[in-house]
Amino acid sequence: MRIGEHPVLDFDRGKKVRIYYNGQAVEAYENETIAAALHAAGIRRLGESGELHRPRGIYCAIGNCASCLMTVDEQPNTRICIVKCRDGMRVDEQRGRGVLKV
């Protein structure tokens, strides 16, 4: 959910775009991070832990903790809390450590 009226802030969300979470279309804005767009869409699960396969979501939202790693446009281990949305972006849950695209 997004904030409608705020007593102090006006939000400049920028252009509406569409990103894809595991193939599923999600409405987003270009001035928000991928993590924010997914959160607004009610998506909390971003991946799973390596050993016990427990679900993972955001923790710090500023790039400090690596709890939000996903594969973005085929690039694994992307901290989605500090990457802004772009139209057509593919954001996929990552299994394992991923292979770096070079």
Next chain:
Amino acid sequence: MRETEILVIGGGPAGIRAAITAAELGAEVLLCERDGWLGGQLIKQTGKFFGREYAGQRGFEICADLLAKLHNTAKIDIWLDCPVLGIYEDGVVSCQKKDRLEKIKPQRMIIATGAAENFLAFAGNDLPGVISAGAAETLMHMSGVVPAQRALMVGAGNIGLTVSYQMIQSGVEVAAVIEAAPQIGGYLVHASKLARTGVPIKTGYTIQEAYGEGKVEGARIMRLDETWRPIPGSEEDIACDAICLAVGLNPLAELCWQAGCQMELIRELSGHVPLTDENLQTTIEGIYVAGDICGPEEATTAMAEGKLAGANAAASLGYDTEQAQAARLAALAELGELRAGPMSARIKTGLDKLREKGAAKHA
């Protein structure tokens, strides 16, 4: 390889103020920020500040003024999306710029990378929905996203209290704020403002467990006795879809470790901090620090420290004018004034301990 007189690492309030101060004194400055924007934690703060200089201004407004000043100051080059990755023995710094590794050779460095929010041990703490208080603030104020429908805040220091109030402003129901200590840690004004909205602030409570299927659906809290032990039978379940942790910060000082700065563990400064002298210079000549990396404090003190480090770094390069001296004294006066209150007792104890270690080293 890019050469510069002063490299500032981190574009939060400390780094920005350091860059402005040094450039105003005539030094050539390169500012590297890992995010695609500047402002650090200050840019998302909506609360009104206290103190003489910024009284009544909101954090993001102070940040906007600071950024305007930064962009109007000559001799500052800014690299965004540019995390600094390493500092080598020969003083070469590497950073990631676009998809390349860039090298920088600065004559002086000011590290102002801030602090990271702490985590807390309890069952289920890895469930999606357990987030830091800062994450809630970031979602709300940077992106306009509601972090939760109903949240539990853990920690009644200033961050826990202010972010709880901000959540209410964004339409979140705050179920409660719990605090392990027997009293509220933050300013009374923040606590009263929150209490007036009807949010219970429960002191002497801890979180036992986060539960839910795949994500947070609730929290089990428990009362603590005088020895901080959970009282059996005092369990209470609170339905919520987010558990926000506001349990302190620790300095983000990896780059100081890497550079070989002497580090000291000072509890009152929330962890390992670089040993500094009164100029905020570390034990490595030419490397200065400012802001939360010296011990998490407030945006106002971060700015004053930035000014102090910026003035000293520039002065050490020969820009040692009357103006530099004035900036240095002004920064010290500012810090003295900001730390005069009883809430700064802990930080002051920590800084005293740090200076004692420094004195012992020189003896």
